[in-house]
Every structure is written in structure tokens, then in C-alpha cells.
Amino acid sequence: MKPVTSQEVKAAAKRFGADLVGIASVENLKDLPPRQNPRSIFSRAENVIVLGRMIPRGEFAGIERGTEMDHSFQIYGFYGTEDNFLAKITYDMTIWMEAHGFEAVPLFAYDTVGEPVGIPVAEGKPAPNVILPYRLMAQAAGLGETALNGLFLTEQFGPRQRFAMLVTDAELEADNPFVPHICDDCGACVRECPLHALDAEKAEPAGLNGLTRPVAARDNDLCKRCRNGALQTNYGRFQTVERIAAACGRACIAALERGGRFGGTYRHPFRSQEKPLWKIDYLGEVEK
Numbered sequence: 001m002k003p004v005t006s007q008e009v010k011a012a013a014k015r016f017g018a019d020l021v022g023i024a025s026v027e028n029l030k031d032l033p034p035r036q037n038p039r040s041i042f043s044r045a046e047n048v049i050v051l052g053r054m055i056p057r058g059e060f061a062g063i064e065r066g067t068e069m070d071h072s073f074q075i076y077g078f079y080g081t082e083d084n085f086l087a088k089i090t091y092d093m094t095i096w097m098e099a100h101g102f103e104a105v106p107l108f109a110y111d112t113v114g115e116p117v118g119i120p121v122a123e124g125k126p127a128p129n130v131i132l133p134y135r136l137m138a139q140a141a142g143l144g145e146t147a148l149n150g151l152f153l154t155e156q157f158g159p160r161q162r163f164a165m166l167v168t169d170a171e172l173e174a175d176n177p178f179v180p181h182i183c184d185d186c187g188a189c190v191r192e193c194p195l196h197a198l199d200a201e202k203a204e205p206a207g208l209n210g211l212t213r214p215v216a217a218r219d220n221d222l223c224k225r226c227r228n229g230a231l232q233t234n235y236g237r238f239q240t241v242e243r244i245a246a247a248c249g250r251a252c253i254a255a256l257e258r259g260g261r262f263g264g265t266y267r268h269p270f271r272s273q274e275k276p277l278w279k280i281d282y283l284g285e286v287e288k
Contacts, residue, residue, distance in 0.1 A: 051089055
């Protein structure tokens with residue numbers, strides 16, 4: 001069996017349509033608890049390949065203006081991107097790895113710690129489901145960091161991407177873990193949340209050991225009531241709240257672009273400084 005290199009793995013992923021590819025050494029993740037550890041799923045794992053697909057900037061336009069909420073972002077920025085585009089890339093990459101003689105376990109990047117669906121099948125094993133914390137996997141793969149608002153940022157797209165993972169037994173040269181520097185704690189996400197669901201005063205460190213940064217406390221019950229671009233997911237996604245297009249996520253995009261802190265230039269700025277932001281409060285009323 002001929003070994004594959006990290007360069008070959010990344011080139012294959014890009015051919016299949018990935019916009020971001022990073023490789024995280026399982027050794028850098030060994031301190032994770034069993035319920036979050038790649039080797040709980042695949043004991044022979046050596047690396048986690050993290051794949052990212054960008055969310056086009058234009059999918060936020062209707063939500064940013066409060067005129068189109070249920071089509072572009074939901075289909076092309078969330079469900080369609082994860083369930084179709086990114087799933088196909090991950091499947092093709094899994095087949096490619098197996099064709100080269102290696103196993104690879106494809107996994108969605110669920111935004112949850114998971115919910116047990118049974119009892120441990122043997123003493124010392126975690127109860128299913130084991131779900132990998134994709135933010136830690138992506139940081140370990142050198143792709144980015146978790147911001148003050150809890151969203152994951154990359155240098156290429158800010159918060160505009162979705163992830164999937166492959167846990168593999170291939171011995172690859174891993175990327176260096178990402179050292180946080182994108183988010184500067186400007187607080188735009190906290191200020192622009194109409195429901196005041198984020199509390200920077202109660203921030204706690206998040207990220208890999210030694211490479212953490214503060215993440216604001218978040219009231220999930222308030223997020224569930226958000227009508228400012230947040231999406232309440234279904235049981236298949238553990239009824240979590242999708243927030244990239246919500247007020248906090250869009251505030252982050254606008255702030256990063258103004259500060260020139262991630263890649264990409266566009267003809268027009270993401271947010272006009274001339275028009276007031278629309279906001280819907282806790283009771284569902286438009287703020288004046």
C-alpha cells in the first residue's frame with residue numbers, strides 16, 4: 001500500500017469541491033473526554049481531516065435587509081450546503097481514502113455536544129452518541145478560532161462556512177493548531193443582539209488548551225425566540241439554534257469586513273452605514 005501525503009489529501013479535497021481543508025493530529029486531541037474524542041469512534045485513528053465549504057456572501061443579503069428570510073440562506077447556506085454540497089464532498093473524499101487503502105469515518109459537524117441514545121455497550125465506553133466538537137477539530141486543523149459570539153471564524157471567510165470531518169487511520173503530516181487572532185472582542189455581536197442573549201461579562205475561555213479565547217455566555221432560550229435571522233433546527237440537529245445569519249452573526253461579518261480582518265473584497269460593503277438596522281424584540285415587535 002502506497003502512503004498518501006497531506007498535500008495529496010488536500011488536493012483531492014479541493015478537486016471534490018472543498019474550500020477549506022485542514023488536518024488535525026489525534027495526538028493534539030488526546031485530552032478530550034471520551035464523549036468528544038475521535039478515538040472513541042475509531043480506535044485506530046491517527047488524524048482528523050476537516051473539510052469546509054464556504055457560505056456565499058450574497059445569501060445574507062435578504063436577511064440583512066429584512067426582506068427574504070426563508071429561502072436563500074436556509075437552502076444554500078445551511079441545509080443544502082450541509083446535506084448536499086458538503087455531504088457529497090465528504091462522501092467522495094471517504095471513497096478516495098478507501099481507494100488508497102485507508103479507512104475514513106465521515107461525520108457531520110453537529111453544533112451540539114450530543115444526546116445519549118442508549119447505554120454504554122461495554123465497561124469504560126461512553127454512551128452513544130459520541131459527537132466531535134467541530135470547533136476544536138477545526139482549530140486543531142489550523143483553520144480558525146471561536147469568536148466572542150461563539151461562532152467559528154476563518155481567515156478566508158469569517159463565520160461564513162460549514163464543516164464536515166473524516167476520522168482516518170492515514171498517517172499524515174498534520175497542520176499546526178490555529179493561534180487565535182481574528183476576533184478582537186469588538187463586541188458588535190453583543191451590542192446588536194436585540195434579545196440581549198450574549199453576555200460578554202460572563203465570558204469563558206473556549207478552544208484548545210493553551211490556545212483559548214473568551215466566548216460570551218449565551219442564553220439559548222432567548223436564541224430560540226430570535227426572529228432576526230436565527231433558525232431553530234429540527235430533532236435531527238438536536239434542536240439547536242443556527243446563528244450565522246442571525247443579528248450576532250451578521251454583525252460579526254460587518255465588523256470583520258470593516259476591519260479588514262478576513263479575506264475577500266467586494267464592490268459594496270456588507271452593511272450600509274446610512275440605513276438603520278432592523279430588529280425584532282423578544283415579543284416579536286419591530287424595534288423603533
